[in-house]
Amino acid sequence: MNETSRTKDLLEDYAFEVGAASIDGAIIMPGSGVTIKATADELFRRIAPTQTMFTRGGAVVVISENDGTSALEVVVPAAARSRFESYARLLVWRVGRDGQPTLKPAIIPQDMAMALLESEEARTILPRITGLIDCPVILNAGGDIQVVEKGYHPGTGLFVTGGQMPPRVEIPEALATLRELVSEFDFQSPGDRSRALASFVTPALKLGRHLQGNVPADVAEANQSQSGKTYRQRLVAAVYNEKPSLVTLRSGGVGSVDESLNSRLIAGRPFVQLDNFRGPLDSPHIEALLTAEKSFPVRLPYCRELMVNPDWFIVLLTSNGVQTTRDFANRSSFVRIRKREDGFRFRRYPEGDLLEHVRAQQPYYLGAVFAIVESWIGMGCERSNETRHDFRDWAQTLDWIVQNILGEAPLMDGHQAAQQRVSNPGLTFLRNLTLAVADQGKLGESLTASGLYEIAYDAEVQIPGLREPNEETGKRLIGSIMARLFQTSNSLSVDGFTVARLETETERNDGGGTYTAKNYQFERAAQ
Secondary structure, eight states, X not given: OOHHHHHHHHHHHHHHHHXXXXXXTEEEOSBTTBOHHHHHHHHHHHHGGGTSEEEETTEEEEEEEETTEEEEEEOOHHHHHHHHHTTXXXXXXXXXXXXXEEEEEOOOOHHHHHHHHTSXXXXXXXXXXXXXXXSOEEEEETTEEEEEOSEEETTTTEEEOOOOOOOOOOHHHHHHHHHHHHTTSEXXXXXXXXXXXXXXXXHXXXXXXXXXXXXXXXXXXESSXXXXXXXXXXXXXXXXXXXXXXEOOOOSSTTXXXXXXXXXXXXXXXXXXXXXXXXXXXXXXXXXXXXXXXXXXXXXXXXXXXXXXXXXXXXXXXXXXXEEOHHHHHTEEEEEEEOOOTTOOOOOBTTBSHHHHHHHTHHHHHHHHHHHHHHHHHTTOOOOOOOSSSOHHHHHHXXXXXXXXXXXXOTTTTHHHHHHHHTOHHHHHHXXXXXXXXXXXXXXXXXXXXXXXXXXXXXXXXXXXXXXXXXXXXXHHHHHHHHHHTSSOSEEEETTEEEEEEEEEEEOTTSSOEEEEEEEEEEEOOO
8 A cells, every 4th residue: 555545544544533524613614534524514504603604595695795786796705715714723634754644734725615515514504595675674473473673583584684673653644644645656556556555565565574475567668768667666665765777778788778677686686677678579588587486597608507596586578668478568567657748846854855855764765665564464464356457466455555545546557558569569659659749749640641650750660560760661561560550440448548530532643533541649538
């Protein structure tokens, strides 16, 4: 037997004899009879009580700070090497100068760090984390109401990173407070106002596990820029002491919408916002997130796939005219607002505008939402019979709340028309064209397809099927779109406007008889 073999046998015999992956408070690294399993067990039992390293969807994660915002971060092997050193002295068996086994300080090789991170002990010993939120959460704890504060909560996997305990707000005051949040928005219909009010209550119900089914994406639509669609969603997040995590609009490849979304999901903050989307939106990944149950796979370049809990996220989208698939429309809650007339004076507060005021008084506004949730629970968690949305648990619960507690219009009034429009390219085009006609001061005029092309061109309204500007092709496509839309009626309603098709018999210039000329007239709908 050579010297190397004798040394190996000596170390293995000694390690087996002492039995162990720890000694005098230090942790012994695998090798020489110490197994990866034994070291992982010792290491993660040291780490778990500190609640600084967690497991999430099969990956080990930590809470990192970036510009004052906490986020979850997957621990990669290179970073784990130094992180592990902060929890214990790390030693390894070596042969000393006298030929006897001795313990020496160890630096973890990267492949060993990976083996420890991937171990069964990491997945079972470390505490499980679902997500982060910066305010207390009102939970349904086996039928009882429990408000959890700052820190980690093992029963739910929630980590509350901050926020004050909200005061108790009596229900009449809570109702007035919630209505104040939406009082200065010009909603297209009472149903839109109801859905806006529901958007403030939905996160408390969902994050506190009072709703068992999926919740829809909150889609904020407006007739013009600077109408307040993004502002409303920021208000919702501000009530929960949060700011939406933005998903950027790009077209595939590195930095695509799906990749940007995955990054936000891994970070674990609850409000994810797809801001100012326009044109076609076709993302099976987003649609799958909205209907996933219990786990949803996400991955970033150079990182392993992990499973996140889709129940933790509130998806927000803003647009002045997005076109979606039918599936996405069915998984959304549309809130349509109109831009206030020039000169409208918004209320001011000592802190500034409404958003600044809510952020300054956030615990109070959260208390108002909690009061509504408690009132609903006290009334027996009632639900309505609403069937006009695919997500029945959400729709029936919030419909009951907005009608019976808030005294507002039915939740789904006017919603199906919005769903049908955004998933129909022709109706989406007609809506955008109508807004351009109004903006250019041509309401009430009799407009030909050629005139509509000029309006669309000036307003940069995309005509379905037109790849580059061309008047002849453009007006022909507009005529074709209009023909399909007006197949069964000569009048259509679209987001607060009516569009009428006018047909007249017109002499041909060449004297070859007459033809039916089609013109279009746009008007504001009667209030």
